[in-house]
Amino acid sequence: MAAKTGFEQTQKMEQTQRQVALPSTILVGQMLEKSFEEAVQYVNDELDKNPALEMSSPEPEPNKGNESESFDGNDSTKGNDNNDYDPRNDYRNDDDAPAYLTRQGNQRGSDDEVYVPEVVEEESLYDHLTEQLNQLELTPQQRLIGDYVIGNIDGNGYLSRSAYDISYDILSRESIDVSEEQVQAVIEIIKTLDPAGIAAANLRESLLIQLRPRIASDPTSALAYKAVDRYIDDIGNRHFDRLRRALRIDDATLADVMQTIRHLNPYPGAGFTSDRTVQHAITVNPDFRVEYNEESNELEITSLNRLPELQVSESYKVASATRLPRNIAKSEKSQQKLTRNYVTRAEELITLLKIRQDTLLRVVRAIALKQKDYFITLDEAQLRPLTLSDIAPIVGSDVSVISRATKGKYIETRAGCKPFKFFFTEGMVVKKGDSDNDVEEVSTREIIKALKTLIDNEDKSKPLTDQQLTDQLNEMGYPIKRRTVAKYREERLNTPVARQRKEHIVKN
DSSP states (O other), X not given: OOOOOXXXXXXXXXXXXXXXXXXXXXXXXXXXXXXXXXXXXXXXXXXXXXXXXXXXXXXXXXXXXXXXXXXXXXXXXXXXXXXXOOGGGOOOOOOOOOGGXXXXXXXXXXXXXXXXXXXXXXXXXXXXXXXXXXXXXXOHHHHHHXXXXXXXXXXXXXXOSOHHHXXXXXXXXXXXXXXXXXXXXXXXXXXXXXXXXXXXXXXHHHHHHHHGGXXXXXXXXXXXXXXXXXXXXXXXXXXXXXXXXHHTOOHHHHHHHHHHHHTSOSOTTTTSBSSTTOOEEEOOOOSEEEEEETTTTEEEEEEOOOOOOEEEOHHHHHHHHOOOOTTOOHHXXXXXXXXXXXXXXXXXXXXXXXXXXXXXXXXXXXXXXXXXXXXXXXXXXXXXXXXXXXXXXXXXXXXXXHHHHXXXXXXXXXXXXXXXXXXOBOEEEEEOXXXXXXXXXXXXXXXXHHHHHHHHTSOTTSOOOHHHHHHHHHHTTOOXXXXXXXXXXXXXXXXXXXXXXOOOOOOO
């Protein structure tokens, strides 16, 4: 008879939950915001720098990842898939990231020649800020002030006029008396918009705006804030010894402070067109294709993701996981630490790319759900009023995530490549019948199309004035103001005033 030892071996199954380490929300936001070209360049840079990262095949297949899915435009549950990831819903803090993660690509992918360059309207700083302002709950007066403030932001992103000057402009042009304090309040709201540091009066204020969200959680950023606030002239003149003594820090800390400052954007308005109406011929690489299948009455969504498939080198995996003996040389320990860093960075990049693709697909599904009529008819008048906040619940992400995901991304349709933001438009309630209850919400694109039709069909010897255009649109059921008509005519249709449209008509 075997002696009892007091120990027993048993087997049992139990369900547990564990947290998986994921990239920070800052890095996810930066990857999500990259266009296709920037993402390709970023991946190529990482392949060059990280020996633990490799492509799963020698050459990326052009159509790899181009799986199509049918989408009837009525299934909103597709956008609510869980990817075991929730930190990506918060991108409000632009904390520092490693330098290799903040580089911006400036070259095209190797397969760009497949696509014919199309003329697309490049987003202006004015449009970018106005779109964000429209998402906020503001009074009509605040929106008017906001329009004037944004209109006075120069190409570098700085506000070129004071609150007093803007209040005077509004009084003289609109006959509306707004105080300097009311204008300043709207300016402070605009300073919270993307890009960080916008609407500042000068470089110093712009840098402080960018640093302010970080000072509570990052001591280096707090020192950088103090340096910019009090000693910006020393920074500009590179008086580092004087700056180090003033901040009472050593050389290593000063180096970190300067590195933090260098990562800030001195020109937050850069990267946008300065002219609201200018168009540039640029090569567009669509991220998705959306087509209507008449036979099945469904929308077919095809991913055009042509980023190379990546994997972690098996040899580096083994080397990083190997347990070293205690008496191993210090140099070998350092080498293994470096190897583990390479593996971690490689795994992080693979995760970032997957999150980027999954999020973009959810956004496209949501757009297809809301704008099915457009994809069927390709008629801009069929676009429904849609805002970023409308699809955020469908995607399952914060509005700031949707904003980043729609920047610089394109959908290929039978009518050509359209930027994601093409499908977002403001709405207006119009009367469609004799009854007071017979109303319908239409998009501003429908109104703009009606305005364009009126201008195209006008008597060119007696062009319609803005007031006449307003009256006719009102008769058609669109309750629009003359000022709005002038804005749409100038900014959206790029059409001059009536006297400049007048032609000398020779009648037989």
